[in-house]
Amino acid sequence: MAQAQDKKTGAVMVVGGGVAGVQTALDLTELGFYVYLVEKSAAVGGAMAQLDKTFPTNDCSL
């Protein structure tokens, strides 16, 4: 089994790439940190990517 080592200070791991995870990751980078965003499925987005519109602005959720 291959093993990769990532040695870094100033990094944070976020587990889950739904709306909460992605927003957390974005804010972490804005606050000066490197982020590993670990997502179980093949793409980030979570449940929000399935929504048609969100109340009340009916924005496209992507």
Place this chain on the structure above:
Amino acid sequence: MVEAGRSPNIEIISNADLLALDGKPGKFTATVQVRPRYIDAEACTACGLCTKYCPRHLVDSYNEGLAITRPIHIDYPQAVPATYYIDPSACLFLQHGTCQICVPVCRSRAIDFSQKPTDRKLAVGAVIMAPGFGRVPEEALTKYGYGKHQDVVTSIEFERLLNPSGPFKGEVRCISDQRHPHKIAFIQCVGSRDLGCDNGYCSSVCCMYAIKEAMVAKEHDPECEITIYYMDMRTQGKEFDAAQKRAEEHFGIKFVRAKVADVTPWDKGLKLTYATMDGSHGFTGYDMVVLSVGLDAPTDASKLANIGGFDLNSYDFCKTTTFAPLESSNPGVYVAGAFQGPKDIPESVTQASAVAGIATGMLRNQRGKGVILKSYPAENVAEGEVPRIGVWICHCGINISGVVDVPKVTDYAGEMADVVYFSDSLYSCSQDAQETIKEKIKEHKLNRVVIAACSPRTHEPLFQETLKDAGLNRSLFEMVNIRDHCSWVHANEPEAATRKSMDLVRMGVAKARHIKPLPEQTVPVTKSALIIGGGVAGMTAALTLADQGFPCTVVERQDKLGGQLQQMLYTLPGDDVPTFLKNLIDKVKKNKLIEVLTSAELVSTEGFVGNFASVVKVTRGKDIVEHTIDHGVILVATGGRPHTPEKVLGQELPKSDRIVTQQALEAQLAGKGKNRAPGSVVMIQCAGSRGDDLAYCSKTCCNEAVKNALKIKEINPAAQVIVLYREMRTYGYAEDAYRQAREQGVLFVPYTMDNKPLFSDKGKGVKVSYHDPILREDVELAPELLVLSVGLVPESTEELSKMLKIPVTADKFFLEAHVKLRPVELPVAGIFLAGLAHAPKPLDEIIVQAQAAAAKAAIPLVRGKVEVEPIVSHVDQDTCIGCGICVSLCPFQAIQMHKIDNKRKAETIAASCKACGICAAHCPTFAISMGGFTNEQINAQIHAFGLIEE
């Protein structure tokens, strides 16, 4: 999401599982296993050919099983990362060693069946758990015929049916025979508030999303009849009650308070049998039944908890406390989103910002050590160069090309002068399209880019970033909106829509010929904050900012810190509030970075994000001192207070010491009379809220009533407590307390606005009469105490609204920049919001919101500078005659006069300019030009408009 995919400081490790976590806060090692995608992410161009050739069918879980895909696929075209993957459970090769058709089909040779799982060890300072939510148990669905009858669908499936990219391309059709349903029923609380499936809590979001889905379905088909069956409509969120009213009055959606017994087949459709509160039964036929499913804990919650070393609560969500809502039981491991408890998007987004704030506060000393600063290639276009324009026409899947003839528009663009490259694009916003754009810019030496797609209001920044990556100034870009302004609004006139698209593209290209690179400007930031309000929100925000290393000044109007929290003595879960408040105040006072000004008021504020100057008036006895404070950001946490209604339920309030508020009752129960509780109490909910006096729901009163009812029962188990309510909104885990109160004999009796409870006190004690719908009779009581749940109002928001130019809602709460996605920012850059001044909410939500507002406020302070959009006005000093008309007209005080060689000249203060262009339109000598909107450019657009063929 695309933003996360583009950030150089976010590495997305998808298709991966967390296997182990070791270490301590500041120094964790996480082991992550990446499962093989069997496709080389670097080589895959997301062309989709492999999916076309894959012979095997696979149920499409992204479309909730309502559509079919193939084992080799991508969930949806805008997915990040935009790489296809093979579902090993269905692939013929991976299961049976056959097939492999996809391997030769792939032109970029990206398919690699030799991939194996790889382990990675990540050194991280903190871990944030945001795994979201899971599905409610199957049995919660099957009891309503789900799985047996095809037209019983879950609300998530219904959401996919409403979606243009969904199974019927946005048409709502019955799954069984594809007919359009004429009658749809929603059943609420499926898998929530249901001990039968061990989900005793309320999922908090289903009432609102059911209303949203019902309204959208009505927009699709106004003839459709929709009924929502519910126990309590829990629309306690900001402006949610108004949405329910609109659903009822404008859309004609019916709301029926009843429990649904079962759903059975009936003729071609379904029969729904229900029981109303008074015990009577009824049934109605429907074409489709939608189950409003709740949010469950994620399926792998206990595995995650084991690995992460933290505790779960009894429902398998992450366990946290009222005072530290985002900290798990393992220090350094935090939680955000639905895993902390079921919640809606704004609360999730708020928690996300808050958790980023507290985790980075803990890791302050590591800040900046791991980040990669994004560098852009040098801009290589000199002004005056001959325009070489590249045009892309986007299909937006079928959103545009379903109506507009995209190839025709593309060819038309190709014939225009100066256009040296033109192409169509399936999704021009996708990540692979950005790569193509970059390549073509280099290959064809493009120096202007025009993209005809959706709205620049949402997508311009994304394409501008691509231009920067390709070494072009981001201003050399023009966007043409042929979706929102064309294909979507002329869906039935494809020819006219195509003509319009061609005209708009021509106008865009005409403008593009005249666009020029604009210099980027930045302004330095004063690295400190001003916090208005010294309640729990203001103090929490101050501590969060101080943890980040930034000084702040807290301005409190009263003579001491604490705000409304001084009135709260215990919480529903039983926390000791006074001790918490005392510790919080001590921490604030001891923190060297925090300056506290009590008996102080904000007098004025000038400036803009990064550079505010405020005057604060402090009263010390007879002396009044004015302080001038320079600061980079403002945090508004002015709070709220209990409402004092003049009339309750249309009745004058009699003068009586036996009629009190919940807050007064709380003081009595926790104070001297600690061991005495009244023997009989009637509580009236919504006494002043929800259309009685205040238009909105105050969100906290139901919890407060249950809290006090339980306290009375604890002190005096024999006491008779009756709660008269319209809807019990004990959302989330508070539902447990509501159930406990009922079990302990607290009587909850609903009333309606056309049959309100009556009360009086003619000096001989209180009398209350009401209609009991369960007993079906009128009841008259003489309780020892009548307690009113009076609701919350914001504290003097109007003054501050004028001073800071920040908007308020009709209900006088401050209005955030975007209710879903920017919940703690105000529309004015550099001003942030937390606490009751935003909307009524309980203590734990206030704490999170304050942490989030502080985290967002810290962003410009961390950066140390703010970038100014280059579209601001510019005064040509040679042409300016110094008349000063612009200065007098500018609504933002963004132009100043100054003297150069003894001549008066106007000059723009870039950071204050909002690019409105009033100055440019009025300058008598045309000395003022607007970046990106010059006279030349607009005139070229008008001229191109004139070329329309009739």
Place this chain on the structure above:
Amino acid sequence: MSKEAFSPKILGFLCNWCCYAAADSAGVSRYQYPPNLRTIRVMCTGRLDPAFILRGFAEGAAGIFTGG
């Protein structure tokens, strides 16, 4: 007069913050309206020099719409 014959060319100036945004949300909500309008986005209708409007008429606009 036949109904088809009348198809005026209308030029619109839309403010980025309100009318352009409203036109976006008309699209999101799929409101249908006649396809005669061609628009120019400005950051604010304050940008409009009366000369733009005159020029629009000179270029053959049957009507000019400003939304801000």
